[in-house]
Amino acid sequence: MSSISDEVDVLVIGGGNAGFCSAISAAESGAHRVLLIDACPEDWAGGNSYFTAGAFRTVHHGLADILPIVNSVDQATASRIDIEPYTAASFTDDIARICVGRSDPGLSRTLVQDSNTVIKWLAKHGVRFQLSFNRQAYEIDGRFKFWGGMCLKTQDGGKGLIEDERRAAEKLGITVRFSTAAKHLVVDPATKAVSSVIVEDATGEREIRTGAVILAAGGFEANPRMRAQFLGPNWDFAKVRGTPYNTGSCLEMAIRDVSAKQAGNWSGCHSVAWDANAPPNSGHRLISNEFTKSGYPLGLMVNIDGQRFVDEGVDMRNYTYAIFGKAILAQPGHSAFQVWDATMTPWLRDEEYREDIVERITASTIEELAEKCAHRGLKNPQKFVSTIREYNEAVAAFERENRGRHKWDPAVKDGLSTQSSQKQLALAKSNWATPLTKGPYLAVKVTCGVTFTFGGLAVDHRTAGVISSATNSTVPGLYCVGEMLGGLFYDNYPGGSGLMSGAVFGRRAGRAVAARASKTSPARL
Structure with missing residues (x-):
């Protein structure tokens, strides 16, 4: 193992939408040394988020609520658009119906309640939103009719989303390292908190000491063995829609190293x-x-x-x-x-x-x-x-x-x-x-x-703090967001709520780790 140790306030593991939202939130909330690592090389940056159409499902109050954050609508076009408000009750009902009544109520409530604010937060950080004319509207009798409770996408889809979030991270001084894989979570025996992470990069293994860790490394959809094991027979035949780096290794790491509690629809x-x-x-x-x-x-x-x-x-x-x-x-x-x-x-x-x-x-x-x-x-x-x-x-x-x-x-x-x-x-x-x-x-x-898997880790919906299966309380210094978060989606999901979940819980996790890091971060060199 390398004798050189990095020291940071916050370590984010995973560089998709959820990871970048976590890092951005942590940095703007006062964390001074935020490091984001990803196992993939830079030419695979963005995780699964890169491969999405960039759709975000959000509560909104109609066209007037949405127009200020989109860049694809002029006044003449706006006069031909029909968008019904999408209420918190409608979003909640859609989750309950589509996820067969099994979605964790704390998680789904948080997702719905934060969605409108988080969309505007992303826009403030430079994420370019557009009305999704090509995917969510039909032109009928000269009017654009939006349907299915969703109207927003990011410019240039997932590619544009990741570009915008990387630009926001750079402005906030967040360090990003690619080709750096998390291998082990290290727990301080005295405090029982996650205190460092063993990672592997081109130079070998090294230890990164940190005040808090956010897991945002995706599910196991790119791992045919785990697909067959958890989703069932023939799932190894499915084609992978996104990144080949979402192999479930960080899920297994958290379960092995800190007894992270498993949650959600592991066969879904x-x-x-x-x-x-x-x-x-x-x-x-x-x-x-x-x-x-x-x-x-x-x-x-x-x-x-x-x-x-x-x-x-x-x-x-x-x-x-x-x-x-x-x-x-x-x-x-x-x-x-x-x-x-x-x-x-x-x-x-x-x-x-x-x-x-x-x-x-x-x-x-x-x-x-x-x-x-x-x-x-x-x-x-x-x-x-x-x-x-x-x-x-x-x-x-x-x-x-x-x-x-x-x-x-x-x-x-x-x-x-x-x-x-x-x-x-x-x-x-x-x-x-x-x-x-x-x-x-x-x-x-x-x-x-196959896009992403639903099984993941149990978290506190208020902070995205990971819950221990041994104590049934949160593991100090460990948080989980994005596709690694379990308990939100069962059997199915309402389109556009995956990216929204990553942003909502990423923002919450970032705020929580910044507060923790201000109290527990390692002494600066």
């Missing part, structure tokens, strides 16, 4: 419909989030046996995209085809479905489309055709029975369904059910892309 994760041709073990730094394939509410998803397996219109995309990856993984061959006709393809997001991003399988008839899909893994083209025909018959029956009562509207749950008194499918499409009858037709092959 966020996973999406992902391009079947994407790299298997990490996201792509340039293409990034564009491998996501979230246009399924506008069409159908059919497995390689030619059968539908989810209700594509059961809810708004924001509330289903994080679980449909799991549904795809469970299908034969761990893959499926998304299918649309010519009336819906213009509504697909260009960044996800343009030709230089995805292999577009096109045909003038459904029969021809099935034949072409057969060359890409479809095993039962006849069933594929009959499934779509039966779907079209059910849509037509609903239209005859409900003529004029429903209008197709992708910004609301429009009630256009396959279920009528004349005909009902065994598996409904509950909204946005329009016929696939107009060529040319388009299919795209998808698989499961």
Whole structure:
């Protein structure tokens, strides 16, 4: 071990959104020596946050509350925008509904209550926000209708978010070291507080003495062994959407070294419909989030046996995209085809479905489309055709029975369904059910892309202090934020609440460690 020891007030482990929010908060709250380390090399900076679309879910009071922090709206455009307020009650209800009533009430309450203030705090530190026209709004009758309780994203997505947060950190004098992996947490035997961390960098192992540690190193989604162990069989087949450095090592370190209490949905994760041709073990730094394939509410998803397996219109995309990856993984061959006709393809997001991003399988008839899909893994083209025909018959029956009562509207749950008194499918499409009858037709092959895991460490929701399984009280000097924090998300999550969680609890942890560091930091050299 190197004989040289670093000494800092605060050590943050992990350089994604949660880590940088923690470091920024600590520095602005009075911590003088803040060091952020990340196991990845600098060309992989940003953790999973880099690969996101930059969506933030926040309580807000409508357009007037949001406009002051966005840079993409002029006065003329603002007059054409419809954004309903997203209340604390709505956010709370969405968490309760989407997370099957299991979300820790202290964590979810803190997330909701802090969200509006934290968005404005990030903006104050130079994070560039925009209205998410491309992902969260449809232009209908000349007006931009935002939907799904979310309207904000960062400029240039996750890449822009990390750029802005790194710039803010530099202004505050925060030191950042890459290619530096945390190996062991060291506890002072007298105080029982975490007093230092053994890290490994290019020079070997070294000890960093510190007044407090914030764990922000992500989950275990890039570790196929842990995915299979905790998420279950076949999860080692899932493709990794983000950084290959989120291997769960810091989770295991905290459990091993300080008996950190485990919490949350360890068999659950966020996973999406992902391009079947994407790299298997990490996201792509340039293409990034564009491998996501979230246009399924506008069409159908059919497995390689030619059968539908989810209700594509059961809810708004924001509330289903994080679980449909799991549904795809469970299908034969761990893959499926998304299918649309010519009336819906213009509504697909260009960044996800343009030709230089995805292999577009096109045909003038459904029969021809099935034949072409057969060359890409479809095993039962006849069933594929009959499934779509039966779907079209059910849509037509609903239209005859409900003529004029429903209008197709992708910004609301429009009630256009396959279920009528004349005909009902065994598996409904509950909204946005329009016929696939107009060529040319388009299919795209998808698989499961895993984003982040839900299991993590138990924390005090007020400070993000890590709770010990031995004492059931917080471990002095140790905090946990971001994907490592357990107990917030179960089974699913409301879109955009992951980045918000990292910012909310990162800010709280930063304030807590700054207060602690002012009392316990090592003597300055």
